[in-house]
Amino acid sequence: MGAAGLGGAVLLGACGSSGSSGGNSPSPTTKRPPIGKEPGKLSILEWDGYQAFGTPTNKKAGGLIAGEDYTKKYGADGLTYSLIVNDSEALNKVRSGQQFDVIHPCIENLQDYVHDGLVQPWNTDLIPSFKNLNPALVKGGQLDGQQYFIPWDWGYGSVIYRTDKVDPADATGWELFWNPKYKGRISMWNGNTTNFEIAALKLGYGGKAMDHLSDDQLNNAKNALIEQYPLNKFLWSSEYSDLQPALQNGDVWVAYSWQDQWVYAKEKHLPMAYMNPSQGRLGWYCGFMLGKDTKNYYHAHEYVESFVNHKSCLSLTNLFAYGSADATIEPSEITNKAVAKSLDIGNPNVLSSADVHLQSWEPNEAAVQQAWEEVTASAG
Amino acid sequence: MSAAVGRLGKVILGGYFGLMVVFLYVPLVVLVIFAFNNAYIPALPYSGFTTKWFHAAFSNTDLTGALKRSAWLALLNGAAASLLGVAAALAMTGRRLFLRSVWTTLLLLPLVVPYIVLAIGMVIVIHQLGYQASLTAVLAGHIVISLPYSILVIVPRLRTLDESIVEAARDLGADNVRAFLLVTLPLIVPALISSALICFTISFDEFAIASFLAPPGSPTYPVFLYSGTRTPALEPQVIALGAIVVVFSIVLVVAGDVSRRVLERRLAT
Amino acid sequence: MTDRPIAEAPPRRLRLRPRGGRAFLIAPPVLVVLAVMVAPIVLIALYSVDVKTNLPFTPTKFTWSMWKDFLPPSGKFPNPFWHRFEISMVITVVVSLIAVAAAYPLAYFLAFVSRRSRYTLLLLILAPFFTSYLLRVIAWKIMLSNHGVINTALWDIHLRSHGDGLPWLIYSKFSVGLVLFYSWVPFVAVPIFVLLDRLDPNLLEAAQDLGAGRVTTFLRVTLPLSLPGVIAGFVFVLIPTTGEFITPLLVGGPGSQMFGNSIQSFFQDTPNWNYGAVLALWLVGVVFVMLLVFGRFLATDLREANS
Numbered sequence A: 001m002g003a004a005g006l007g008g009a010v011l012l013g014a015c016g017s018s019g020s021s022g023g024n025s026p027s028p029t030t031k032r033p034p035i036g037k038e039p040g041k042l043s044i045l046e047w048d049g050y051q052a053f054g055t056p057t058n059k060k061a062g063g064l065i066a067g068e069d070y071t072k073k074y075g076a077d078g079l080t081y082s083l084i085v086n087d088s089e090a091l092n093k094v095r096s097g098q099q100f101d102v103i104h105p106c107i108e109n110l111q112d113y114v115h116d117g118l119v120q121p122w123n124t125d126l127i128p129s130f131k132n133l134n135p136a137l138v139k140g141g142q143l144d145g146q147q148y149f150i151p152w153d154w155g156y157g158s159v160i161y162r163t164d165k166v167d168p169a170d171a172t173g174w175e176l177f178w179n180p181k182y183k184g185r186i187s188m189w190n191g192n193t194t195n196f197e198i199a200a201l202k203l204g205y206g207g208k209a210m211d212h213l214s215d216d217q218l219n220n221a222k223n224a225l226i227e228q229y230p231l232n233k234f235l236w237s238s239e240y241s242d243l244q245p246a247l248q249n250g251d252v253w254v255a256y257s258w259q260d261q262w263v264y265a266k267e268k269h270l271p272m273a274y275m276n277p278s279q280g281r282l283g284w285y286c287g288f289m290l291g292k293d294t295k296n297y298y299h300a301h302e303y304v305e306s307f308v309n310h311k312s313c314l315s316l317t318n319l320f321a322y323g324s325a326d327a328t329i330e331p332s333e334i335t336n337k338a339v340a341k342s343l344d345i346g347n348p349n350v351l352s353s354a355d356v357h358l359q360s361w362e363p364n365e366a367a368v369q370q371a372w373e374e375v376t377a378s379a380g
Numbered sequence B: 001m002s003a004a005v006g007r008l009g010k011v012i013l014g015g016y017f018g019l020m021v022v023f024l025y026v027p028l029v030v031l032v033i034f035a036f037n038n039a040y041i042p043a044l045p046y047s048g049f050t051t052k053w054f055h056a057a058f059s060n061t062d063l064t065g066a067l068k069r070s071a072w073l074a075l076l077n078g079a080a081a082s083l084l085g086v087a088a089a090l091a092m093t094g095r096r097l098f099l100r101s102v103w104t105t106l107l108l109l110p111l112v113v114p115y116i117v118l119a120i121g122m123v124i125v126i127h128q129l130g131y132q133a134s135l136t137a138v139l140a141g142h143i144v145i146s147l148p149y150s151i152l153v154i155v156p157r158l159r160t161l162d163e164s165i166v167e168a169a170r171d172l173g174a175d176n177v178r179a180f181l182l183v184t185l186p187l188i189v190p191a192l193i194s195s196a197l198i199c200f201t202i203s204f205d206e207f208a209i210a211s212f213l214a215p216p217g218s219p220t221y222p223v224f225l226y227s228g229t230r231t232p233a234l235e236p237q238v239i240a241l242g243a244i245v246v247v248f249s250i251v252l253v254v255a256g257d258v259s260r261r262v263l264e265r266r267l268a269t
Numbered sequence C: 001m002t003d004r005p006i007a008e009a010p011p012r013r014l015r016l017r018p019r020g021g022r023a024f025l026i027a028p029p030v031l032v033v034l035a036v037m038v039a040p041i042v043l044i045a046l047y048s049v050d051v052k053t054n055l056p057f058t059p060t061k062f063t064w065s066m067w068k069d070f071l072p073p074s075g076k077f078p079n080p081f082w083h084r085f086e087i088s089m090v091i092t093v094v095v096s097l098i099a100v101a102a103a104y105p106l107a108y109f110l111a112f113v114s115r116r117s118r119y120t121l122l123l124l125i126l127a128p129f130f131t132s133y134l135l136r137v138i139a140w141k142i143m144l145s146n147h148g149v150i151n152t153a154l155w156d157i158h159l160r161s162h163g164d165g166l167p168w169l170i171y172s173k174f175s176v177g178l179v180l181f182y183s184w185v186p187f188v189a190v191p192i193f194v195l196l197d198r199l200d201p202n203l204l205e206a207a208q209d210l211g212a213g214r215v216t217t218f219l220r221v222t223l224p225l226s227l228p229g230v231i232a233g234f235v236f237v238l239i240p241t242t243g244e245f246i247t248p249l250l251v252g253g254p255g256s257q258m259f260g261n262s263i264q265s266f267f268q269d270t271p272n273w274n275y276g277a278v279l280a281l282w283l284v285g286v287v288f289v290m291l292l293v294f295g296r297f298l299a300t301d302l303r304e305a306n307s
Helices: A002-015 A068-074 A087-095 A107-115 A128-132 A135-140 A174-178 A192-203 A207-211 A215-231 A239-248 A259-267 A297-308 A310-320 A337-343 A348-352 A365-378 B007-035 B052-059 B061-093 B100-111 B115-129 B135-160 B163-171 B176-187 B189-205 B208-213 B221-228 B235-268 C023-048 C065-070 C080-113 C118-130 C133-144 C149-156 C173-198 C201-209 C214-242 C246-251 C259-269 C273-306
Strands: A043-047 A080-084 A150-162 A254-258 A272-274 A281-291 A356-358
Touching: A043 A087, A068 A297, A080 A087, A087 A107, A087 A192, A087 C259, A107 A281, A128 A297, A135 A150, A135 A281, A135 A348, A150 A174, A150 A259, A150 A297, A150 A310, A174 A192, A174 A215, A174 A254, A192 A207, A192 A215, A192 A254, A192 A281, A192 A365, A215 A365, A239 A254, A239 A259, A254 A259, A259 A272, A259 A310, A259 A337, A281 A297, A281 A348, A297 A310, A348 A356, A365 C080, A365 C259, B007 B235, B007 C080, B007 C118, B007 C133, B007 C173, B052 B061, B052 B235, B061 B100, B061 B135, B061 B189, B061 B221, B061 B235, B061 C023, B100 B135, B100 C023, B115 B135, B115 B208, B115 C023, B115 C259, B115 C273, B135 B189, B135 B208, B135 C023, B163 B176, B176 B189, B189 B221, B189 B235, B208 B221, B221 B235, B221 C133, B235 C118, B235 C133, C023 C273, C065 C273, C080 C118, C080 C173, C080 C214, C080 C259, C118 C173, C133 C149, C133 C173, C133 C246, C173 C214, C173 C246, C201 C214, C214 C273, C246 C259, C259 C273
Parallel strands: A043 A080, A281 A356
Antiparallel strands: A150 A254, A150 A272, A150 A281
């Protein structure tokens, strides 16, 4: 089937019968039915909280309006979400053969998805808002000259802590996670490889080294995490059901988090700070990839368009204080200007600045994941 | 029974039994009480009585869909596993069976293979064959883990049947199939009902296999339940429907047992 | 099941039966078990020696290396997964022992005190066992969590200062052990009850006629005779909890995850299914050995229950 399909694709490509307009559009694969003939039931691999507006978990006014254009046009009933807890789980799900139309991974796994043949390139001509997206992020989403990844959201990873419980003298850098004073009040993320990046930063392997650990460095990071792991109350998997309530009611004082939790705490006037560690913050950007065997090629494009359009990107920024790939957002459109300024969310170029360590592809990811399993198995 | 226990012993044992009953039921009662709690997080003090979570649960199509999916799966499993169980039990209680102990061991083996191992094994097989995770795969897994229970319920009942009745039927001209349908089957109906109920319960409750094999967008009830505990907006609904499931299953177990005893008594006389 | 439909079977007549009879009926269930259970375990075995793999573009070649890495002695450092296995087994065995100790008096009460209503009372303690396992764990999470029922109750009656939960109440070995104990204790009482219930009362009376006190009678007569039931009950908890992973997932913390969690995590979060296969196959092996050691007690018990 694979070989025959490929042969057919080459043939079609040679005849130029796919109607693609060249340029950035993908090499045509099979003859696709028009959008009206597609099943239209999109299966999406997502993080909790990003469900399109109009779906059962995101219905109330004031929610993230991303996806609204799509659900207005096609209804929300056809969308099914499989929620992931971390990047490794997402990749593993897709690798194990589960099929999704749209996936929302982060840039660190771009190579894995493409090289394992799990995704196909987008036809950017079908995404009108694509032209508004930040060129640096767009370029980062290309591989072998194809746009496999439509960048959408970006942000930081750092330490969030309760200012009423944590001594300011202790809150200097990532080493706060290792401070035995706060044993049982710490919660790292159940996000295996990220914890190795944190350990790497603490040990001084910042920048590119963070994702290219030598065997010795990996071993040191592992030992550091074995030391850290028992200090956790639990590892949080869900931002909303594990992390947020625990920080709010004081069960946890120190946690790994993205900036949205800090913004939430500020709104609720909770005494929390989002650290700018001496070693620098982590940075990330995520986006959309297109499942290799999707039967909803055109639906998937419309779905993604409804997420990367201007108003959705603006909603993402105003609601979660995440940065977006949309380069056309004006400072005047952002509601909370103080937060925006302190996080520099108008400027994705900070992701390549010296004090932000972009979470990138790890050539030895499997070894890092194996080491993480060893860390969790070593406790108690 | 004074030889086994004295008066003081009776009091102590009775008190202990009572305490254990309390221990066994308190978490379930708490679950039911908090299904009516007017707050997102189940905690004391009680925030007031409400039935809104039940309304919310029943209008949540994802939740009711998962429940229906699991009910169908469990029904199919109850029927399929019991059918295979009868076949196995008939063969195992027959006079001639080549390699009897081998087959018996093999068929009872799923009792001891950890579900998590079976689940990942099936994931690997499906991956190797290039298939997709599916509810059919979940059903296949459930049939296999239910089969030993079905056999263990049906075999004893078949053993208590006197072969001479079946033979009498044959002497009267019934062939094997007819003898089975007319004589054996009606006599093992209580055991079949028990088997179907137990297999239903096993499937309805099973998490490990379903969590690895249920396809995206089609979670079984336990899989939905698990994800529901990780979503604050869903948790009260999950608890509300859970309370109904708990109460219902206890009623079902009691009713099932009572009816089985009545049926068996009737058949015995 | 004690009541036989016909008290005495007539002597069997000599009669030639059709060849094979109903033996062929064994085929469908056996085929299903072979396809759905045996085949996956065989594949797990192949993964565990690297003959098959899920890692893309990785050559496969037979090797024992992962087994050597996992099994002790593996050099100076104990393998972390072996360490996890040991901790997991300690939890399992301790829970099983406590469950048996707690279930024995229950069975004793049912068999010797509640004569007429014993089946009704047995049903009373068994009924929770037949409700959803996951829901029972969730119910305990409501009880145990930091701002859960027990802690908030302690705050309300000023036994602890507000907001300060008992640190060991959840995410601990205690919480994992408690929930496992809760889940299995009713089930353990069944085999013990079956044996005690079948005990010939004359035996006990004879012992006492010979001058033995109740305690002596219990220790010398009742307990030894019920031992197969005790062991069966022990195994009833031991075997399923050996592969447990849901309870630690919901109420366990960093130090109280079990061996099953390592297996689940390997297959959920990593591409290295091969190493996960080693752990999974080891688990099957361990359970199988348990069955070889204890199997005859289970068989005794089943025969008892069937007679």
